[in-house]
Amino acid sequence: MFLLQIHSKRRVRTVISLLTGIIGAAVFSVMPAKIAGSDALDASPALERKAKTLGNRLMSAAAGAAAGGERAAVNQAADATIDFLLPGVGSEAPGWLQRTEFEWSLREDNKPDWSILTVQPLYQSLMQTDTVFTQISALRNHPFGEARTTTNLGIGYRRLLFNDTIMVGANSFFDHEWQRDHSRIGLGAEARWNNFDFYANYYNAISGTKFEVHPNTTEKALDGYDGEIASQIPYLPSARVRAKFYHYDVTSASDLDGWSAGIEVDLHQNLQLEFGIDDDDSSSEKWFLRVRFLPASPYRPVLLRRNPIDSVAFRPRNMREQTLSKVRRENEITVQRTITVRGSVTISRGT
Helix, strand or coil, rough: HHHHHHHHHHHHHHHHHHHHHHHHHHHHHHHHHHHHHHCCCCCCCHHHHHHHHHHHHHHHHHHHHHHHHHHHHHHHHHHHHHHCCCCCCCCCCCCCHHHHEEEEEECCCCCCCEEEEEEEEEECCCCEEEEEHHHEEEEEEEEHHCCCCEEEEEEEEEEEEECEEEEEEEEEEEECCCCCCCCEEEEEEEEEEEEEEEEEEEEEEECCCEEEEEEEEEECCCEEEEEEEEEECCCCEEEEEEEEEECCCCCCCCCCEEEEEEEEEEEECCEEEEEEEEEEECEEEEEEEEEECCCCCEEEEECCCCCCCCCCCCCCCHHHHHHCCCCCCCCCEEEEEEEECCCCCEECCCC
């Protein structure tokens, strides 16, 4: 009787597994045709191929379960689903769209900010040894509790050295905040090799003091500079640790010095997280979180995969794949607000 119950349970699980595979195969095989027949969307051939492949693998897993290999069948079905979902959105998008990202950020005691950024080539030599590019971005932030919009327009040059193992570059930006008409010029340099990146930026305010922002209140964009270094976390190619220092020249008060540190992780081909802490002379430590949506890239290792931990600590990068990656800099203009009646000075800046 006991053996009969065991065999009955196995038969039930086998039937369920078989039905799951057949239903999954049917759903994922029919889905592209349904999408293609809708007025709003048009299924791509790649999606149709992926769906059919998933259906076939689920049917194969169900057949394995029916033959008694339930554990192997579950692993096979899980692997098939992961392979279907993880490639992400945008791998077949036009090149210009693949170099565009959207970011949502949150800082302690502040409202959520957002930005959109794109990097586009202006010139590349035949072997991509030399690259001239533009980087354009727009952000919405809340300095002093007020919603403001800033745009950034930059042009840069990069060169590959030593068989594409090192990339060096220089760039220049014009930043403008529209609500209070603050403007500045930025100059930057970068050096990137193997699994290390270094960025240095100088910011020169050109807009002067803005009077009567509010009664007895003035604002002024500040000059400053920063430097950032990043390194891949050993054995985890999808994650990087970042450290940054910065300095800004404040008028009629002590200059502002600070630092930030954080971890950046590519969770999925379309999802990147960066989180950490920031500390400066004018306030206590604050945490920050940034969430980025990026089109899928074949060069980006991600954490959500079957083998996220590598067998070696570091793998050399081919820097040719990075010639059109974004420049790391502070796109938000750092502003000093002075209330003349109280003589108080407040600084608003990004992280």
